[in-house]
Amino acid sequence: MLLAIDIGNSNVVCGLSENNHWTEQFRIHTVANKTSDEYEVIYRTLLQSRNIDLKQINKIVLSSVVPSLIFPIKEMIKKLFGQDPLILGPDLYPRLSIKIHNPYEIGTDLVANAVAAHNKYKGNCIVVDFGTALTFTAIKSDGDLLGVSIAPGLKTAMASLSRNTAKLPNVDISIPPSCIGKNTTHALQAGVVMGYKGLVQYLLQEITRELNGKTTVIATGGLSGIMLPIIDTFDHHEPMLTLDGLKIIGNQFYK
Incomplete structure (x- = not known):
């Protein structure tokens, strides 16, 4: 086990x-x-x-x-x-199925995501991980992990607004009824949740263009389920992707 x-x-x-x-x-x-x-x-x-x-x-x-x-x-x-x-760390990276350019900078969770995505889908991939940080990891079809885009996660952004303003509360991350908030809660949800919809879609558009070929887009992370109903550019939802990558690595090294 x-x-x-x-x-x-x-x-x-x-x-x-x-x-x-x-x-x-x-x-x-x-x-x-x-x-x-x-x-x-x-x-x-x-x-x-x-x-x-x-x-x-x-x-x-x-x-x-x-x-x-x-x-x-x-x-x-x-x-x-x-x-x-x-x-998982830089000492293991040379033996993985992906190539990493900055082994001492990249998060090991992103490496695990890349291993799982490359193992499952083979071609060009973008992994969007909705966690404390919102990350976009780009992997070429040959296993070359090209790089990552990082933005504050949804909860991180919401908490920052609450922490740094006198009258804005920290509200739940959920889809508002409108992009025009009629109260403070809906106004914050419109700005963060619907604003992040635009951020995600634009970055996916640009990263896909730079990958220059058919690209599989995978959503993962604890907050991914909130965004799935309003973003139609994801090909797969893989809530266990990071653990899947760790399992693949573990099975490889424990042989």
Whole structure:
């Protein structure tokens, strides 16, 4: 059984795969100052509540965009499972199916996304990841990861408005009834959600033009489901894409 752990800025997302199929998924809030002992209690409780035998987990793959959490999570894994995880990073990149130009700059979650997209769809791909940051990762059909565009995520943008203005609240991210807000909540949703529709569509148009060929566009990330009804340029919705990439990498390196 393979355990994939993706440490993001907002959540730590985990998946259990058996016979190459996801059997369990769970997520917890990212807390950068938690200790390995605290994470051990959380993971032991989560796995035992699902009747998972810890001894059956023999492959563990870790990706993190929060450097301070790599060590405590690694220590938690050693205590709980008696093994070191495979940690996705620049040392592994030369052996992956994709080529990376800036290995020490790119987030490991984006690398996992690219591996999964290239493995599944082969041709030119753009992965749009709706997370704490909104990212667009461009992959050529030969596996060349050309680069990334990054914007603030929807919640990040909304929280920034609330934090930096005296009278604007932090409201839910949802589709407003109109682009002309009749109250503060709808006004914020119109500006952020509908504004981001335009941002996403324009960047996809320009990145597709630069890729110069038929391109598959994939949406992923925790907030992707909110935008799907109002953006018709996505070919696929892959909510497990990052974990899929980690699973592919884990199966390759644990052979």
